[in-house]
Amino acid sequence: MKKRTPISTIMTKDIIALNLSDNLETAESLFKKNNIRHIPVISGEQIIGMLSYTDLLRISFADAIDAEEQDVDTVVYNMFTLEQVMAKNLVSVNSHSTIKEVAEILAKREFHALPVVDNNKLVGIVTTTDLINFLIDQF
Numbered sequence: 001m002k003k004r005t006p007i008s009t010i011m012t013k014d015i016i017a018l019n020l021s022d023n024l025e026t027a028e029s030l031f032k033k034n035n036i037r038h039i040p041v042i043s044g045e046q047i048i049g050m051l052s053y054t055d056l057l058r059i060s061f062a063d064a065i066d067a068e069e070q071d072v073d074t075v076v077y078n079m080f081t082l083e084q085v086m087a088k089n090l091v092s093v094n095s096h097s098t099i100k101e102v103a104e105i106l107a108k109r110e111f112h113a114l115p116v117v118d119n120n121k122l123v124g125i126v127t128t129t130d131l132i133n134f135l136i137d138q139f
Helices: 024-034 053-059 067-077 099-108 128-138
Strands: 038-043 046-052 113-118 121-127
Touching (some): 046 053, 046 121, 099 128, 121 128
Antiparallel strands (some): 113 121
16 A cells, blocks of 8 residues: 555545535435535635535435425425535645545544645545545555
8 A cells, every 4th residue: 555645546526516506405416416425515616615415414304205305305405505504614635635644634533525625726525435445445
């Protein structure tokens, strides 16, 4: 295993993002359509927040299949803005950070995704799943 492998080798570069003007229904749709659990919230090319599927589940029944509960979700979603639900005080890394450095941050913190930012521009996202897949590839 290479000790200085940069995170850019395993991060997701095709970023699915939300704008602050998007609503929570749009967010839920992106989570489900793309089978993801974290979505950066951007303004231009800068990240201003991160929304996790868990954040959405805390205020809704987003994992429900029943059509009636879908209506409940819509009512709940209309009570909150994306800005109210997203995490704002983000920890980020740059694309030259090592996989080890990123793993240490995620091991010590209570979140499972980090935005990758170079020169104030969002260039990727790295998750605990990316790290696990990297480890699996080593064996």
